Amino acid sequence: MLPLELAFTTLQVVWFILIAVLWIGYLVLEGFDYGVAMLIPILGRNEKEKRVIVNTIGPVWDGNEVWLLTAGGATFAAFPAWYATLFSGLYLPLFLVLVGLIVRGVAFEYRAKHPETKWRNAFDLMASIGSFVVTLVFGVGFANFIIGLPVEPLPKVTAEAQTSLFMLTPQPYFFQLFSWFGLLGGVCLVALFLFHGSLFLALKTKGEVHERAKAFALKIGLVSIGLGAVFLVAQNLLHPTGLMGWLLLVLAALGLAAGWWFIRNDRDGLAFIGTAAAILFVAIGIFLTMWPGLGFRLPDQTFAAAGDGAVSGLNVVTAASTEGTLQIMTVAAVIFVPIVLAYQAWTYWVFRRRLSVDNIPDEEPVLAS
Secondary structure (H helix, E strand, O other): OOOOOOOOOHHHHHHHHHHHHHHHHHHHHHHHHHHHHHHHHHHOOOHHHHHHHHHHHOOOHHHHOHHHHHHHHHHHHHOHHHHHHHHHHOHHHHHHHHHHHHHHHHHHHHHHHOOOHHHHHHHHHHHHHHHHHHHHHHHHHHHHHHHOEEEEEOOOOOOOOHHHOEEEOOOOOOHHHOOHHHHHHHHHHHHHHHHHHHHHHHHHEOOHHHHHHHHHHHHHHHHHHHHHHHHHHHHHHHOOOHHHHHHHHHHHHHHHHHHHHHHHOOOHHHHHHHHHHHHHHHHHHHHHHOOOOOOEEOOOOOOOEOOOOOEOOOOOOOOOOOHHHHHHHHHHHHHHHHHHHHHHHHHHHHOOOOEOHHHOOOOOOOOOO
8 A cells, every 4th residue: 555645746657657668569569579589490491481580570670679778768767766776686687688689689680691501500599599588587577576576775875865776685686586486477478479479470471481380379379378377367366456457367368369269260460469469468467566666565664764764665756757857758759759650660561571482582502611
């Protein structure tokens, strides 16, 4: 229960919602290309098929990462204490995310620089591993946001500044993330992105790659539905959010089931929409549990001062920037966000056609030295 003193401003609420929207966009859009990248060594039987798989996400994967960068930048500007606490306390898992993003980015850019099979297979494996690591860490991280990361005020801080200076406890905070619920969240997100990615491949390809992606989706879909049901029920039991939480659980489950049913009946587009909707509802549920504590465990008395003047609450009020900063950010968002959305929508429209090995030109054979 929040104390009466905790009064949110409209812009604080708006920017929490906007950051949630940015993360949802990232998970839905980048989720399928993480899944596709993980599937390159699994579904690609030869170089042409692997190039088909890579080309389905080639025009959009780096644009999808803009959602992550924008979410991070918005967090830094709108809620600097939230950003500071996360990046100082979770630098090890965030370092793993950074390495994974670098590895997969390098793999996509360099696989075509040399025609030798070993070269390309190595970079395909790098793209798959990098995508797996990022997905797993994000899944573990969001699961920990649901149950709450423990924070305490920094010691020996003046009374004027202490309301927004916190640290995770204990330090370093790394192995504590991998509880049974954290690991379940990581495995669930990997399975969900594999399902989402295989449906995107089925939607964007023709021929044998399409049939292989469909067959894989039917298998991983059942795994995703089973793991997702366990995770979502556990989420609502560990951090109940009332009727809304259970409603979102049902909607997410229906989205996954619809995705599986539609791909089984060759409705590729509707199947992809189903998993996209499931990710949407799961993400909304996660951010619902993060309001207003931002994914941190808060003591009962949010604003109560300890004997040395330390304040014991990190939330959307104590972590937020000034109203003037939020106003400037709002004006910038109103101007530039529609432009970015229009450009990205145009990109997807231009590259909307299905691909097959017939679209891949032959290459000159390279003799091994």
